[in-house]
Amino acid sequence: MDKPAEMFDRDFEWSELARFACYPGSEPTLGVVSGRRRQGKTFLLDGLCRATGGFFFAASEATEAESLRQFGTALARFEGRQVPYRFAHWEEAVIGLMGLADRGGGPQVVVLDEFPFLAKASPELPSLLQRALGPQARQESGPVRLLLCGSALSFMGSLLSGTAPLRGRAGLELVVPTLDFRPAARFWGLADPRLAVLVNSVVGGTPAYRREFVLGDAPVDLDDFGPWVLRNVLNPSRPLFREARFLLAEEPDLRDTALYHGVLAAIAQGNHTRGGIAGFLERKSTDLGHALTVLEDTGMIVRAADAFHGKRSAYRIAEPILTFYHALMRPEWSDLERPGQAAAVWERSQATFRSKVVGPHFExxxxxxxxxxxxxxxxxxxxxxxxxxxxxxxxxxxxxxxxxxxxxxxxxxxxxxxxxxxxxxxxxxxxxxxxxxxxxxxxxxxxxxxxxxxxxxxxxxxxxxxxxxxxxxxxxxxxxxxxxxxxxxxx
Structure with a gap:
């Protein structure tokens, strides 16, 4: 199965998805696809469905009844029916879903994107899918290749862990990573390595930031880097301006967002130990255990062990746009929101940018x-x-x-x-x-x-x-x- 020509990199991810989709077995199979937001998971899975004639359903944050109506409409449209399905509950919907592939026919790819939204409104859904994938149900279902996708890393990680209903059912568990610095430079079209480091220290390797978020605007040379930051990152009319705030707001497990922003700000200011973070926030170290764990589970931060002291560790922010926001933008937020002030903020923040953003990122x-x-x-x-x-x-x-x-x-x-x-x-x-x-x-x-x-x-x-x-x-x-x-x- 050829990878779509417009898809950059992702050779490994595409090959694994293609292998899963083309598995010739007659039984239904399950795959789980996860990764941080904006990494191109939907683009990958939509491309897979286009290549195989698969069914793609993108869930939204809605009530159970509304989600069932949306699902019934999408399923009917896929089958060419004029009248939408009216499912009373997800048990009926799952039966309809697993019936998309005829026994004795070829594999049928089915994608449920943003699966955490569906499971939040209908907590019984993983158990219903477990039953549909079980040995007895396999005798009635065809070779459906079901892919569950989501960006809520803590939730997606729990789908197949411990005593979760779907544990042991998946034949694919694919994490779509952020592009590392070398392919990211090629993706942005940056031949100058110094410019590539500077851009990467702000937006990292998140693919969506290259196109949709900046409308294809990339700095043409080193002299254009500062103006590019002003045009796209410190510009209140562009989505990157509030992206760091939205990344936290979109995570369902983050309740006390003020605390989480505080933890990220402490790390961005150079406090990498639990004690240092606690001192910055003027809290007890024991009060931060849950917040640090949740930020780790959601992929916002990583904990790195000290190479020479096994019991010590340092926390680092995993997404550069979060570091840039908390080190440089958040302290100047009132000025940045006022039109015409961004250039002055950027000029007086150069020392901060070098020491708190690009320096640690270069390391x-x-x-x-x-x-x-x-x-x-x-x-x-x-x-x-x-x-x-x-x-x-x-x-x-x-x-x-x-x-x-x-x-x-x-x-x-x-x-x-x-x-x-x-x-x-x-x-x-x-x-x-x-x-x-x-x-x-x-x-x-x-x-x-x-x-x-x-x-x-x-x-x-x-x-x-x-x-x-x-x-x-x-x-x-x-x-x-x-x-x-x-x-x-x-x-």
């Missing part, structure tokens, strides 16, 4: 590069995990932040520290930064518990490297320099 891109793109020759082995962490220095009485720590295994299967790295977005890196990394490596070797004898030193910079540092790297393969060109095109 994250460096970790992503080390995890998925760096070659074994660069890291000194094949990596198994890449994290950040802190290393105490008892003599200097400080803790060193390690932007990147890449781990692998030696010939005997023991974990080794392949490389540590430091990242500077707007600073030319020199010998001072290399000496700092060397000091951290010495501390790790002396403390034990970490095999760091052959650890390499990686220097990442968005502004370049001094001649002295380049000379050291030329002579010593254990020192690797990664500039923006290598970040986007090399290994």
């Amino acid at each position: 994250d891109l460096c970790r992503t590069w080390a995890r998925w793109y760096a070659g074994a020759d660069t890291l000194g082995g094949r990596r198994t995990r890449v994290e950040s962490g802190t290393v105490p220095d008892p003599v200097a009485r400080v803790s060193h932040e390690v932007d990147l720590a890449a781990f692998g295994r030696d010939e005997d299967g023991r974990e080794v520290l392949l490389a540590i790295g430091g990242a500077k977005w707007n600073e030319v890196m020199g010998l001072g930064q290399l000496q700092r990394l060397d000091r951290i490596r010495t501390l790790l070797r002396s403390r034990g518990g970490v095999q760091a004898e052959r650890t390499r030193l990686l220097c990442f910079s968005g502004a370049g490297f001094s001649d002295e540092l380049r000379e050291v790297a030329r002579r010593d393969r254990a020192v690797q320099l990664v500039d923006l060109d290598r970040l986007y095109t090399g290994d």
